Amino acid sequence: MFIGTEKLTHTYMPGTPFATEALQDVSFNLQQGEFALIIGPSGSGKSTLIQHLNGLLRPTSGRVLFEGIAVGSNKHELLRLRRRIGLVFQIPEEQFFSESVFDEIAFAPRNLGLDESEVEKRVNESLEKVGMQAEKFRNRHPFRLSAGQKRLVAIAAVLSLQPEVLIFDEPTVGLDAISRKNLYNLLTALNQKDGLTVIISTHHLDQAAALADSVLVLNQGRLVMAGPAENIFNKRKQLYELGLTLPPVTEIMHELAEKGLPVKTAVYTLQEARGEIKNMKRRYKP
Ligand SMILES: Nc1ncnc2c1ncn2[C@@H]1O[C@H](COP(=O)(O)OP(=O)(O)O)[C@@H](O)[C@H]1O
Ligand SMILES: [Mg+2]
Structure with a gap:
């Protein structure tokens, strides 16, 4: 097991009339290098689960495991965990607080106490990773970028910690079709080229389906598939x-398959569908 949970249960506001069981007995494990999706309707517990995976929430009961070791509550351990498991919040640009793209991305490496030349290197590398030219963007005001660029800067800010696992809560919310496509290309490259384990939550499957190695399905706080x-x-x-x-x-x-046509159903992109339909025409003898 690389990352996972054992009977993870989370109750918000326990012992009050507002107590909500957001997760109940959730157990799963994911392998290193996987591209995993957490899917489920709104309110099913996706964001709660994601916050457990990098130690932001404490289990009401059960455990979160990383490399086979239970995530503890020791502050030092948690900081180390958050360097290795990067979390990109939903609409992360809402939390920008710096005057420049450079300072926004430099915040986390500076916090680690890295010297300024290493910080500079990390910022440049992170911007490059997300496909933004450092020279062009480093002095820009983060609030004055396009929606797609803001999202990329927020991702660069997490990449500056050089994490091994990247977790995204609903990464494409609020983006137009082109920015969504760019973002999925970036996620694919981070997973396949850089070997990062990528976990994303989403409530609709669009382009994410084609990328997934494994899928967790939540409903009303339970892992149902x-x-x-x-x-x-x-x-x-x-x-x-x-x-x-x-x-x-x-x-x-x-x-098509239900109508008796010999096609495979595990097809998630137009390109694959075209190929499959061409093949079918070749095979099909009514
Ligand atoms: N901070 C919170 N305090 C109280 N209840 C919460 C809080 N965050 C989420 N919940 C509740 O927990 C359940 C799961 O929420 P969430 O993890 O945000 O689901 P999702 O991300 O799938 O929409 C919902 O019933 C939600 O109302
Ligand atoms: Mg959510």
Whole structure:
């Protein structure tokens, strides 16, 4: 096990009339280098689970494990954990507080006490990683960037800690189609080229489906399905009952298969669908 939980339960405001069981008995494990999705309807516990994975919340009961070791409550250990597991919050640019892109990204490495030349190097590398030219953007005011650029700066700010795991809470919320595509390309590169373990939560499956190795499905605080992406995405009806729809091309492939056409259904992009339909035409003899 690389990262996971054992019977993780989280109750907000326990012992009050407002007590909410946000997670109940959630157990799973993910391997190093995986691209994992946490999906589930609004209020199912995705954000709560994500905050546990880098030690921001304490379990009401159960445990969070990283490299087989339970995440403790020791402050020193938690700081070390947060350097290795980077968390990009939902709409992270809402938390910008610096006057320049440079200072925004430099904040975390400066906090580590790194000397200024190392900080400078980290900022430049992080900007480059997210596809922004350091010279062009370092002195810009973070609030005056486009929505897509803000999101990239927020990601660069987390990359500046050089984490091994990157967790994103609903990374594409509020972005237009082009910025979404850019972001998914970046996530793919971080996972496949740099070897980072990537975990993202989302309540709709769009482009994320094509990238996933494994999927966790939450509903009302419970883990209701977990496994390799292909197995989970084949459970179209169960997902639908939870209000989760597959990407439109996948829905179409399922409908073709249900009509008896010999197509595979684990198809998540238009390009794959085109190939599969061409193949089908070759194979199909009515
Ligand atoms: N800070 C909080 N205090 C009290 N209840 C909360 C808090 N955050 C979330 N909840 C409740 O916990 C449940 C799970 O919420 P959340 O983890 O935000 O789900 P999701 O991210 O899937 O929308 C919901 O019922 C929500 O209302
Ligand atoms: Mg959420």
